[in-house]
């Protein structure tokens with residue numbers, strides 16, 4: 001009965017296709033609580049300054065996958081456009097969010113899930129969700145740091 005946090009991120013394809021509202025809506029209707037939200041995009045002219053933030057979000061985020069052949073493609077994809085970063089809170093939210101999201105390969109994801117309803121390719125699977133309460137904490141912490149970095153970057157550049 002412990003309240004958990006999970007890090008949900010609408011990936012660039014989801015943002016581009018206008019699915020942010022649809023995805024938020026599914027978590028809201030389920031009854032979880034939204035406790036953080038930020039659209040994140042690395043401004044091109046600030047690429048150097050933002051490298052740390054992007055690095056945190058992408059390389060650190062997917063560090064378990066670094067050895068995989070698809071890793072470079074994955075990083076290119078995930079940095080290809082704005083992403084919407086969210087923190088959702090609730091009892092059992094981590095496992096429940098994974099169920100709402102569906103299997104990694106959208107062709108194997110059940111109908112009724114986000115990936116099952118809205119995606120076709122593994123490399124364009126619309127949304128990320130933490131896979132354990134520990135990773136929920138870790139990824140949420142990284143998100144807060146990211147927001148902080150982003151605000152500082154905006155302050156410096158304004």
Ligand code: DAT
Pocket residue numbers: 065070074103104122123125127128129131
């Ligand atoms: P999930 O996103 O369901 O947690 P994961 O953590 O195993 O899946 O992988 C992270 C992302 O990496 C996944 O959403 C899409 C990409 N990916 C995973 N396996 C892949 C594969 N075999 N080919 C291409 N991309 C893959």
Ligand code: MG
Pocket residue numbers: 129131
């Ligand atoms: Mg994963």
